[in-house]
Amino acid sequence: MWKRNIMNLFHLLKPKNCRYFSCASLQTKKYYLSNINLKFSHQHVFSAKKHETKNKVIENLNKSYLNTFTYRTHTCGELRSDHVGQKVTICGWVEFVRLSKFLLVRDSYGLTQCLINDSDINISDIPLETIVMINGTVALRPKGMYNTDMATGEIEVIIDKIDILNNVDKLPFNLRNYQKPKEQLRLQYRYIDLRFPKMQNNLRQRSLILHNMRKFLVEKHNFVEVETPTLFCRTPGGAREFIVPTHHPSLFYSLVQSPQQFKQMLMVGGIDRYFQIARCYRDEATRPDRQPEFTQLDIELSFTNLDGIVDMIEQLLQDSFPRDLPNSPFKRMTYKDALENYGTDKPNLTYEMKLKNVTSLFGHLKEPNLSAFTLPYSRKLGKLSTKYKNKINDLGKKYSVKIALNDNILKLIGDDIHNQIKCINGEENDNILAIGDRENACLCLGDIRELLAPLLKSKNLLLFKNSVEPLWVVDFPLFVKGENGLESCHHPFTAPHPEDLHLLDSDPLKVRSLAYDIVLNGNEIGGGSVRIHNPELQEKILQMLNIDSSNLHHFINALKSGCPPHAGIALGIDRLIAIACKAESIRDVIAFPKSHEGKDPLSGAPNEVNDEDKKYYHIKSI
């Protein structure tokens, strides 16, 4: 049995050396295909519009560079009337078979129609997605048969020889855009899903954007890309880090959540213009839309400040981002303004609809820490459905904020203040009122803003811009109140704002930091800060955060070794590329993403490990 199969496989291994089967011999190979499901064939009359790869990245490629180092002479997307008469070799998947005579061959670059003139060849049994190599001659299609929907629609290839390079089993789904499978199935069979033009476009676009970023940094600004370790010691005060057991009993590496310490140590070491497109790890399996490993563009500079970093990122994006951006400088907003106007630290500026602070109307509010904010929206929307009302009330509970909608506002606060609110927000608007802790009231209305905006948009009551709207958010607080005392708002290495240093002991929650975020259309796509370069200040901040600095001994020592002032930033590449590609999810711009809870639908990882391996690593599962 095996012997026969292997003899049959012989020709598949090394085209140069192999005895290809000629067209005439194809029929004798039918047994190859006998067990293969033919369900795709002949179901639909071929329509190039439905099938062809529409791929901007590929359309812009220099075609002559696509066939180096391979035995095809052309891709399936490049033959034109100029090629008529040429002998060509094309390779790809069988996209469609028509009238037992026309074979459409597809690769990632396009579609070519091949024509069988030799009546001995039977192609009607070839399953779709079989891998073939066609040797043939380019010919003009008969007049009137040009297919203007196809880039190669002027020509066809008259087949001299067809070789089946590999067979195909029944596929779990069809490669047709109008029959797109659900995401779980796509992820399980990612190696097939990647053939969809959209995925081809996304991965190719990603590669080009990252390449352009590197060119900007290396060629235009002399940055140095340095690869830093991912197996390291735990960095206190951040996200949960994966641990990696070693063959040293009880000793573990941690997978780095970012190259933060390394990039700062590089500044100490004189690599004063550093970047890295870095793999980072965070164990946030329980958060939706997060990947346990992700990519960030990590940058750090010595002898710079906030304006230097902002300027660099704006130029970098202008240079490498494929969608239109406004001119520099991008808008800048303080954290306080973002919170009080948009109820979030990452405002989506593609639509208006701002919160209004109406606390001053409530002179009689007895609790001095209470604030009142309203969110006005077009009265034309009419009464909200119960579904929306419930969601809004749930948000009120989540943030411990008193919420009142339209009619209830009157009941809650009386005619006088209600009228003043109407006067402030305009008679054409309905209002939602939130009373509570200032931050919570704003955050709650921010969430409600994001809930109502799509509803308003769907009724043409709110204008959404189609553009990319970047925004810098600055002047974040240095600390936030955590369960066990102060926590870093950004991270423990962020410098306090020099104007607020005098408050560090007396009122630390009022101290602003030199952190900054860049936001695109409501997505935080990057953040950074001026760092603390003074070891004594760094030690004090760690102490205030109640962080045990024993794992940071080397880092403090580095600050004591002649550390230049420095600042940096990290951009979240997955999200940025998703916006560039107008993808719905970051999973659509990652070749092999995990699904929920960090599981890999493709391989089934994570998996059980045998006892021998666990013993080697001196661990036991409990």
Next chain:
Amino acid sequence: MWKRNIMNLFHLLKPKNCRYFSCASLQTKKYYLSNINLKFSHQHVFSAKKHETKNKVIENLNKSYLNTFTYRTHTCGELRSDHVGQKVTICGWVEFVRLSKFLLVRDSYGLTQCLINDSDINISDIPLETIVMINGTVALRPKGMYNTDMATGEIEVIIDKIDILNNVDKLPFNLRNYQKPKEQLRLQYRYIDLRFPKMQNNLRQRSLILHNMRKFLVEKHNFVEVETPTLFCRTPGGAREFIVPTHHPSLFYSLVQSPQQFKQMLMVGGIDRYFQIARCYRDEATRPDRQPEFTQLDIELSFTNLDGIVDMIEQLLQDSFPRDLPNSPFKRMTYKDALENYGTDKPNLTYEMKLKNVTSLFGHLKEPNLSAFTLPYSRKLGKLSTKYKNKINDLGKKYSVKIALNDNILKLIGDDIHNQIKCINGEENDNILAIGDRENACLCLGDIRELLAPLLKSKNLLLFKNSVEPLWVVDFPLFVKGENGLESCHHPFTAPHPEDLHLLDSDPLKVRSLAYDIVLNGNEIGGGSVRIHNPELQEKILQMLNIDSSNLHHFINALKSGCPPHAGIALGIDRLIAIACKAESIRDVIAFPKSHEGKDPLSGAPNEVNDEDKKYYHIKSI
């Protein structure tokens, strides 16, 4: 205490906003420096030759792009007589103080001499390696005082203002090339060690080589860089893989040892020209000169063969490698010839000295599987010392090979054969004879060849070329005999040589594979193969290797889903860059390497992990 310190630190945080101290106030800041060791100053009269950064990469940079996004106006390496009269701001480390009047400031790009004209300023107490910012005016040095050893030796900067941006504690070692510390200390304080010109050069060279490789692949040949996961399931049949516990009880990721499976699945998915500069992980802590994580340039192409890959890598290296290479095609050698001529699968062709097969002289050898090889070397070397004799005998024992040196050959085999050997190898040579299993006899003499070559070189009895000598080794066996049956010589996804397929069942150890290695000067810097694209053949090979394919279910399925024939390669970037930089160890081209046993001398990683974290991951140390 803290309040005072923080007020003092104020000016260090954000140069734009800060009250710099003027030169006049520097003396009042002396308490800053009081506890700082001054041991470096004034020990040596300054000699630029000894100190200056000699860095080819930096010399070739476009200087005008080094000062974007920073508040320096110039680096310490770029001021020339053209700049005389200009107001400049330079930042860097204090390299040297001379006569309380001259301050040499260093950054990664060079050295600038600064002159204090104001007698109020006392700089003699500034510790070396203090971070300063100098505002001043460029002036020509007095005639006769030009320093031709310094790139900036024509000029000096007359100081208007000096600001101490950060202080420095006593450093564990001196930044002088003539006082270079031992490697362990360098790694422990890597953030200081990186300031040495050699390390600056290596990391900058590494960044440029990788950038040029990307340009070649992306711009010249339309490759797509795809980032593949590192958290994955175990790949059977390879190196030991680190495991990563998850919050799912008993379930672990494995850290990938290479993107092998992913790149093959990308071929199935139509990303037919893939590359990635990929981080890989192997738990080989016990092997010297190995890093638990390392970088490889990983490449895969569809519709190609051995010649396509060889051609691509030769062009890639011609394009990006900074040292001279011979013209294409590079030399090619079969594994058999490499073994029988050089006693290794990675021959160093920078010197001659070949093994000779003399088995035919031993017609009377009773064991048919025994072979005899000799290694001739110049008789002028004279008698080998006991040290070398012992090493040679140890190698004989290691490989279970009978070894005889010069005089002993005669005793062992008699006059007749001895004379024939002398006749073959030339009277001018002494000989070492090895008798045993063919492979072991060759490997043993190969090790002896590498042992004696440096000795012969030191006595001018063997010519070493200074060049880079690349070599392709091909026709490796598909299998090797392992303890428990057949093992892959390359990896289980390597295609058998089509000419040997008939031997797969009958004599598997005789089957050659379509694997290839590229060797530079005795270092294997890359390897790859044509892959198996036929699922049935793949399953058969896994079965022959006794590999449980349950973890490879997805992979076999991918081969069944329309998988193009494909081939690829991976280059070991750390080793390649080390050769490019003429570095002694790969650790000299890695920013933060681990030392022996996978330990990080900088942070102390791996570390203990607290019980709470272990509980979260459902593990216990044993």
